Amino acid sequence: MRNILRTAVVGLAAAPLALGHTWxxxxxxxxxxxxxxxxxxxxxxxxxKTDPGFNGNSMNWELPGSNLQGNVFINESTPLCHPSQRKQVQSSDKYPRLQAVPGGFIAMRYMENGHVSLPNNQKGKPKKAGTVFIYGTTDPKEDETLATVLQWSQDGQGGNKGGKLLTMNDFDDGRCYEVNSSPISTQRQKSDPNFAMGQVVEGAPGNYPLFCESSVQLPKTADLGKPYTFYWVWQWNTVPGADPGLPAGKDEYYTTCIDVDVASANVALAADAESKFALGQQDAMTIAVSDFASRTALMTDVMKAEVGPIFSSKPTGAASSSTAGAPAATGGAPFLNTTISAAPTGIPTLTGRPGASSTLSLGNADVVTVTDTVYVTVTAAPEATQPAASAVTPRAAHIIRHKNGAKFRSMFTE
Structure with a gap:
């Protein structure tokens, strides 16, 4: 049985990537x-990912994506949380809330899905795969909107003052990777080898992808015995003028809504983690990124990298004022492989990049079925510090949505 499981791990690690899906x-x-x-x-x-019924939309929440009927920019009513995450409810006993300590650091872990290891796949995207903004509140709303939360500031005085901006991290944490043949992945597989939990072989090369992580500190003022809510918001917008299909640019956000139970250190930190889930859910990494307590980001002002009109015609509130406790802007958004030109007015017809997530099924311990949707790599002029990625696969299936909701499928081959 052990040999069968080890083979399954290698198979999962080598599964093709489905870009644009991260949570x-x-x-x-x-x-x-x-x-x-x-x-x-x-x-x-x-x-x-190994649960029955899992699909690409089970956890993925792209904004605006197809959630706003073809719009490429967010608006005042764009819902912040996935429909299954709007209430403070865990899905089952096997997926509990984290118990966390006031003032303690938390690693929020996610797969990079090619955004780090294959950085040249799409035009007009930010360096370091964009920025993760993490917000916190003790008063979460079921109908919370993205625009409301983006106006929260570090001092808690921004927007409607319903919460605060806790931190900003580059999406790329400096060590994470999918297992592929890109220069970034191969280098990191050597520097930070990873295994599935229970499959570590001393001296052997790693065979498992390594989660990225966002590092956040639970406020020291968090009350023991009460829940605290985090909103994880990844901003990965397309700059205007870089993609001919998106002349005005495109908003692209991904969110995860999370509650933790605030507990004392002897409760939250004492228990040993147990392997409760099928392979693919947990890995053997035991340490956080080295700069977990001092993470920084290239882009520190979420509104500076917002390409749509939502904040351009009205005051941005405290989130853009240095006296209100908001982070200072770094200037324009840093983008990868980008040529900026004047963007025409109006909203493009297409909604931009489609996406579909790999579906992994572990019906029993002996069989692993991998169903995937993969994409042809589009390589722009490589940056000196970011080598162009090689092709992921010789075929791809893209679903493109028009504003009127119609779909068509086209097949591409190299």
Whole structure:
């Protein structure tokens, strides 16, 4: 049985990528030594990739995506949370909330899905695969909107003052990767080898992808015995003028809505994590990224990288004022492989990049079925520090949505 499981791990690690789908899959507490400690924690409404019925939309929440009927820019009513994450409810007992300590650091872990290891797949995207903004509140709303939360500031005085901006991290944490043949992945497989939980072989090369992580500190003022809510917001917009199909640019956000239970250290940090799930859910990494307590981001002002009109015709509130406790802007958004030109007015017809997530099925311990949707790599002029990625696969299926909701499928070959 052990040999069968090890073969399954290699198969999963080598599965092709489905770009554009990322969400928080697990959380860990991080102690002062940078070690993961305590039990695992999970977002609201968690569905694991190996759970029956999992599909690309079970956890993925792209905004605006297809959620706003063809619009390429967010608006005032864009819903923040996935429909299964709008209530403070866990999906099952096996996916509990993380128990976290006031003032303690938390690693929010997610797969990079090619955004880090294959950075040249799409035009006009930001360096470091964009920015993760993490917001916190003790008063979550079921009908919370993205625009409302983006106006929260670090001092809690931005927007409607319903919460605060806690931190900003580059999406690329500096060590994460999918297992592929790209220069970034191959280098990181050597520097940070990874295995599935229970499959570590001393001296052997790693055979498993390594989660990226966002590092966030639970406020020291968080009340023991009460839940605290995090909103994980990944901004990955397309700059105007870079993609001929998106002359005005495109908003692209992904969110995960998460509650943690605030507990004392002897409760939250003492328990040993147990392997409760099928292979593919947990890995053997035991330490957080080295700079977990001092993470930075190239883009520190979420509104500076917003390409749509939502904040351009009205005051941005405290989120853009240095006196209100918001982070200072770094200037224009740093983008990869981008040529900026004047964008025409109006909204493009197409909604931009489609996406579909790989579906992994582990019906029993002996069989692994991998169903995937993969894409042809589009390589622009490589940047000096970011080598062009090689082709992922010789075929791809793209679904493109028009504003009127119609769909068509086209097949491409190299």
């Amino acid at each position: 928080i899959e697990q959380m860990r507490n991080v102690n002062d030594k940078g070690e993961y400690v305590g039990e695992y924690g999970y977002p609201r409404g968690m569905v694991g």
